[in-house]
Amino acid sequence: MTSRRLLTLMLLAAALPAAAQAAYRWVDKDGRVQYSDQPPPQEVKKFEERKVQPNKGNAQLPFATRKAAETYPVALYTGRECGKPCDDGRALLNQRGVPFSETKLETAEDVAAFKTRFGKEPFVPTLTVGRETEMGFAASAWNGLLDNAGYPAGKR
Known part of the structure; x- marks a missing residue:
């Protein structure tokens, strides 16, 4: 050979x-x-x-995205009956190339954990970016949180 x-x-x-x-x-x-x-x-x-x-980590992500993700991790809370708002929120995050964790509020324990963390009844979708929280999907509000955290804009 x-x-x-x-x-x-x-x-x-x-x-x-x-x-x-x-x-x-x-x-x-x-x-x-x-x-x-x-x-x-x-x-x-x-x-x-x-x-x-x-x-594989975030090695394939652009530097600005990796830096923002280290400082301001993103979490998405969804539910069974959420439908289009959750789909739209997930799509926005994916379109911008934002790495995020997703928690589905499906059990009584999930709901109790949400109430403990946020001190409120669950409202889905809920987005957290670092310590900032936005309940309900509003593209402009979500983009504002992501922009402030330093995530690249991507295509809008």
């Missing part, structure tokens, strides 16, 4: 995405929670196994 062909194969292999790996969680005999990439000892009968993808 020629060195050029070998180099090409090595580069292609390196470019392939890493396969999912297993992560295990269990409680040991002393009541301590254990985490490992190896299966638990055989005497442990109850454990969780999760497939974990490697964290």
